[in-house]
Amino acid sequence: MADISPTPDKADAPLIVARGVRKFYGPIHAVDGVDLDIRAGELFGLIGHNGAGKSTLFKMMLGLIPATSGEIRINGALVTGRDFRAVRRSVGYLPENVVLYDNLTGLETLQFFARLKGASPAETGPALERVGLAQAARRRVREYSKGMRQRLGFAQALLGKPRILFLDEPTTGLDPEAIRSFYAILRQLRSEGVTTVITSHILAEIQERVDRLAIMTAGKIQASGTVQDLREQMDLPLWFSVRVAKADFETVRNALAHLQIDAIEAMDDHVKVKCRREAKMAVIEALAGLDGRVRDLTVREPSLEDVFFGFSD
Amino acid sequence: MEIAQIATIASKEFWDRIRNRWVLAVALVFTAFALVIAYFGAAQQGSVGFRSIDVTIASLVSLVIYLIPLIALVLGFDAIVGERERGSLDLLLSMPITRLELLLGKYFGLAAALTFSTIAGFGLVAVVLSAKLDLNALFHYFGFMLSSVLLGCAFLSLAVMLSVFAADRTRASGLAIATWFFFVLVFDLLLLGALVVSGGQWGGEIFPYLLLANPADVFRILNIFSLDDVRTLYGLATVFPRALADPWLLGLVMFAWIAVPLGIATWRFRK
Structure with a gap:
C-alpha cells in the first residue's frame, strides 16, 4: 500500500492538485477545465450555484466518477490509480444530504464504515461523542432527526483519522449551536493539519472560516484565493x-x-x-x-x- | 481484491435480513409448504401422511420452481439501484472498496440470507421426517435442498444484474417480474410451441440443450432425473439424453448461471 503521508520536502506542496479536469455528459459540460491547488492543512471553500459543477468536481476528487480528461492527484497519487485504497483511507467524505441505513443504530453505522475504512472499532465511540451523539449511540438511525443524521454522517467522515475531508453542504439541517460546534471541530482538525474542502450555499457562514476559496460557475473556476484576494480581484x-x-x-x-x-x-x-x-x-x-x-x-x-x-x- | 471488504458488505446485508425477519419469514414459508406437501400431497388419492420421498420431492420441485425464483428476484432487484436511488451509493463507493468488491459483497450477503432460509426451512422438514427416511432418501432430499439453493443463487445473480442495469427501482422491479414470467412461465411454453408448430422438425435435437438455457429447467432436470419413480412420469427420459443429465454437469451449468450474470453486472457497474 502506498504511503500518502507528506514527506518533509513536500510539506509545502499542494496536497490536492487538479489539472485540466473536464467532465462532459454528452453536450453538457459539468466541469470544464478546472485547475486547482489545495495546500495541506488548508480549509478550502468551493462555492457556486446549484449545477455549477461543485458536486461533480467533488466526486471526481474522490475518484467516484472518472474525468473525461485531465487528472486529479492527492499527494501525488492519482485518485483513480493503483493507490486508490491508500488515497481513500486518507479521505473522509460527507455527501450532500447524507443517507445512512435506517435499520442500524448510530454505533452500528460507524462500526460498519470503520470496518470498510480499516479504522479501529475503538474510534467509533469517541467519534460519536465528538459530534454530540454519544447519548443516541444505540438508537436506530430511523429515529434520528435530520440534524442528527448529518452529525452522524460527519462522525463517519472522521473515522480512520483522515488527512483530508470533503464536506458537501455539511451544515444542512444543523441548528445554530450544532453549526458552531461543527466549525469548532473543523478548527481543531485544521490545527492538527487536516485539510478540508467544503461546499456551502450559506456564504456568510464560510466567509470568516475558510482560508481560501474558489468560485465555480458553469463548470469553471471563475476565481480563487482568500476572501480578501477575491474582493480585490472583483474591485x-x-x-x-x-x-x-x-x-x-x-x-x-x-x-x-x-x-x-x-x-x-x-x-x-x-x-x-x-x-x-x-x-x-x-x-x-x-x-x-x-x-x-x-x-x-x-x-x-x-x-x-x-x-x-x-x-x- | 480484498476479501475483508466483501465480507463487511456481505455481513451487513445478511444481518439486515436476519434483523428484519426476512430470513425467518421465508424459512417458515418453506417449512409450512414442505410439511403440507409431505403430509397432504396424496390427499387426492384419498390418503394423508408421508408416502415416499420421491413423490414429496417431485411435488416440492413444482412448488420451488415458482417460489424460489420469485423470492430471489424480489430479494436482489434493488441491491445496487436501491443504494443509488436512496443516495447511499456514493458514500459506499468513497470507501476503500472496488465496485467488484461491493457487488460481490452485496451478492454473497443476499445469497447467504437466501441459503440460510432455504436450508433452515426445508432442513426442519428433513428433521421432522428423519424417522421415516432412510439414508438414500435423505441423500435425495439433501440434493433437492442443494439444488434449491443453487436455483435461488442463479436467480439472485440475475436480480443483481438487473439492479445494476435499471435506472430506478420501479424499472428494476418491472424487469424482475418480467424475468420471472419469462423463465418460469413463458420459456417452456415457447419451446413446446416451437416443437408443436414445426411438427417436431425444428429444435428437436437441440431441445435438451435449450432447456439448459433456463436455470429453472436445469433445477427441474437435476431433481426429476435422479428420482426413478418420477422420471418416466415427467417424460423427461424420452427427450433428455442421459449424458446431459449428469448432476455434476448440471451443477456446473447452474454455477454458470450464477457467474455469467454476475460477470455482466460487474462489467456494467464498472462502466
Missing part, C-alpha cells in the same frame, strides 16, 4: 457609514468632494459613502480632519455574497 466598492449630526451632513459632503466617491446618501442620523478601495485611506483621512464632528465610523467591506454575485453574474 467591489466599500461602504462607509459616517455618524454625524444632521447639521453636519453638508460638511461631510464638502470634505469628500475632491475625492473619488461613487455615491453619498444622507440617512436619518448618518451618511453612507460608497467609494473604491483605492480611495479608502483618503476618505478616512478626510473624515478624521473634521474636528471631532464624526461621532462614529463603520467600514463595510464587500461580503462574500457580493463577491460571489460579482463573479457569477
Whole structure:
C-alpha cells in the first residue's frame, strides 16, 4: 500500500492538485477545465450555484466518477490509480444530504464504515461523542432527526483519522449551536493539519472560516484565493457609514468632494459613502480632519455574497 | 481484491435480513409448504401422511420452481439501484472498496440470507421426517435442498444484474417480474410451441440443450432425473439424453448461471 503521508520536502506542496479536469455528459459540460491547488492543512471553500459543477468536481476528487480528461492527484497519487485504497483511507467524505441505513443504530453505522475504512472499532465511540451523539449511540438511525443524521454522517467522515475531508453542504439541517460546534471541530482538525474542502450555499457562514476559496460557475473556476484576494480581484466598492449630526451632513459632503466617491446618501442620523478601495485611506483621512464632528465610523467591506454575485453574474 | 471488504458488505446485508425477519419469514414459508406437501400431497388419492420421498420431492420441485425464483428476484432487484436511488451509493463507493468488491459483497450477503432460509426451512422438514427416511432418501432430499439453493443463487445473480442495469427501482422491479414470467412461465411454453408448430422438425435435437438455457429447467432436470419413480412420469427420459443429465454437469451449468450474470453486472457497474 502506498504511503500518502507528506514527506518533509513536500510539506509545502499542494496536497490536492487538479489539472485540466473536464467532465462532459454528452453536450453538457459539468466541469470544464478546472485547475486547482489545495495546500495541506488548508480549509478550502468551493462555492457556486446549484449545477455549477461543485458536486461533480467533488466526486471526481474522490475518484467516484472518472474525468473525461485531465487528472486529479492527492499527494501525488492519482485518485483513480493503483493507490486508490491508500488515497481513500486518507479521505473522509460527507455527501450532500447524507443517507445512512435506517435499520442500524448510530454505533452500528460507524462500526460498519470503520470496518470498510480499516479504522479501529475503538474510534467509533469517541467519534460519536465528538459530534454530540454519544447519548443516541444505540438508537436506530430511523429515529434520528435530520440534524442528527448529518452529525452522524460527519462522525463517519472522521473515522480512520483522515488527512483530508470533503464536506458537501455539511451544515444542512444543523441548528445554530450544532453549526458552531461543527466549525469548532473543523478548527481543531485544521490545527492538527487536516485539510478540508467544503461546499456551502450559506456564504456568510464560510466567509470568516475558510482560508481560501474558489468560485465555480458553469463548470469553471471563475476565481480563487482568500476572501480578501477575491474582493480585490472583483474591485467591489466599500461602504462607509459616517455618524454625524444632521447639521453636519453638508460638511461631510464638502470634505469628500475632491475625492473619488461613487455615491453619498444622507440617512436619518448618518451618511453612507460608497467609494473604491483605492480611495479608502483618503476618505478616512478626510473624515478624521473634521474636528471631532464624526461621532462614529463603520467600514463595510464587500461580503462574500457580493463577491460571489460579482463573479457569477 | 480484498476479501475483508466483501465480507463487511456481505455481513451487513445478511444481518439486515436476519434483523428484519426476512430470513425467518421465508424459512417458515418453506417449512409450512414442505410439511403440507409431505403430509397432504396424496390427499387426492384419498390418503394423508408421508408416502415416499420421491413423490414429496417431485411435488416440492413444482412448488420451488415458482417460489424460489420469485423470492430471489424480489430479494436482489434493488441491491445496487436501491443504494443509488436512496443516495447511499456514493458514500459506499468513497470507501476503500472496488465496485467488484461491493457487488460481490452485496451478492454473497443476499445469497447467504437466501441459503440460510432455504436450508433452515426445508432442513426442519428433513428433521421432522428423519424417522421415516432412510439414508438414500435423505441423500435425495439433501440434493433437492442443494439444488434449491443453487436455483435461488442463479436467480439472485440475475436480480443483481438487473439492479445494476435499471435506472430506478420501479424499472428494476418491472424487469424482475418480467424475468420471472419469462423463465418460469413463458420459456417452456415457447419451446413446446416451437416443437408443436414445426411438427417436431425444428429444435428437436437441440431441445435438451435449450432447456439448459433456463436455470429453472436445469433445477427441474437435476431433481426429476435422479428420482426413478418420477422420471418416466415427467417424460423427461424420452427427450433428455442421459449424458446431459449428469448432476455434476448440471451443477456446473447452474454455477454458470450464477457467474455469467454476475460477470455482466460487474462489467456494467464498472462502466
